[in-house]
Amino acid sequence: DFTGWYSDRALTKLWSAETPVEEDTDLYAGWNVQKRTVAFETETTTVIDPITVDYGTIVSLEELTLEKEGMTFTGWYTDAERTIPYTGEEPITEDTTIYAGWEGPIHVELEVKEFINQAAAGAREGCEGASLLMALQMTGHAEEYNYYTFLDEIPYSPDSSPYKGFAGNLWEDTPEIDAMMPGPVTEWGKKYGNTVNMTGCDEKQLISILEKGHPVVVWTSIHFQPSEVIYYEWGTYKSYNHVMLLIGYDEETNRFKIADPAGWNNGIYWVSYDTFMNSWDCYRGAVEVY
Numbered sequence: 001d002f003t004g005w006y007s008d009r010a011l012t013k014l015w016s017a018e019t020p021v022e023e024d025t026d027l028y029a030g031w032n033v034q035k036r037t038v039a040f041e042t043e044t045t046t047v048i049d050p051i052t053v054d055y056g057t058i059v060s061l062e063e064l065t066l067e068k069e070g071m072t073f074t075g076w077y078t079d080a081e082r083t084i085p086y087t088g089e090e091p092i093t094e095d096t097t098i099y100a101g102w103e104g105p106i107h108v109e110l111e112v113k114e115f116i117n118q119a120a121a122g123a124r125e126g127c128e129g130a131s132l133l134m135a136l137q138m139t140g141h142a143e144e145y146n147y148y149t150f151l152d153e154i155p156y157s158p159d160s161s162p163y164k165g166f167a168g169n170l171w172e173d174t175p176e177i178d179a180m181m182p183g184p185v186t187e188w189g190k191k192y193g194n195t196v197n198m199t200g201c202d203e204k205q206l207i208s209i210l211e212k213g214h215p216v217v218v219w220t221s222i223h224f225q226p227s228e229v230i231y232y233e234w235g236t237y238k239s240y241n242h243v244m245l246l247i248g249y250d251e252e253t254n255r256f257k258i259a260d261p262a263g264w265n266n267g268i269y270w271v272s273y274d275t276f277m278n279s280w281d282c283y284r285g286a287v288e289v290y
């Protein structure tokens with residue numbers, strides 16, 4: 001802010017326009033640095049008082065961290081939605097509020113619009129279709145289909161390879177593999193909605209997908225029996241193979257939530273992390289649906 005004109009360089013003698021000028025005179029402009037207020041929203045019982053700084057000051061918060069029971073401090077942000085990190089590299093040029101970011105234990109539960117029980121429908125080997133249709137309908141696709149009309153459009157393999165389509169018989173157990181792997185399931189799903197073959201991803205990626213609100217078709221095993229890779233002339237398979245729909249995760253209890261078209265435990269239930277991984281980890285088949 002401009003404070004006036006002074007007759008000395010030290011700006012101690014304020015010059016008045018009423019002062020007669022009797023000789024050449026130098027006048028010196030006086031200025032005060034403006035002040036700005038920095039406030040803090042902590043969302044804890046810890047209160048940080050606002051600070052006043054000079055205009056253009058760099059305020060570093062690198063060493064200012066907080067604690068909150070059951071939560072993890074994620075840093076400081078410049079917006080109330082906690083989407084823009086505060087870097088401490090920009091000068092403060094206006095009154096500013098800085099927000100503490102927190103992250104709690106992950107808890108995701110996606111709602112199944114209509115559970116499909118493959119056994120009750122008579123489709124003994126129809127777990128891929130049941131899981132995929134549930135996922136599509138959860139995300140607003142294929143709503144005009146029921147389980148039977150959806151299975152009418154299943155892509156069949158031209159030979160015994162489940163990597164080319166469904167190999168076998170949907171309605172009864174046969175000497176064939178009676179299954180379909182993630183690749184053709186992904187392509188089938190693209191006819192109705194959006195699918196991504198995530199086979200080979202890790203469990204953290206599965207959880208991230210769930211956090212986006214997307215269910216995941218997963219290749220597990222019947223009753224979550226420990227599974228291992230089996231090799232055929234057409235490629236890899238897994239023992240006790242069974243396809244389900246992953247619809248939730250709870251970090252606090254470290255459990256996954258499943259929609260199991262075989263109808264076990266009434267179809268929708270939680271399983272421990274270890275139970276899930278013992279069944280899924282050897283092949284890591286997964287198709288994201290959205």
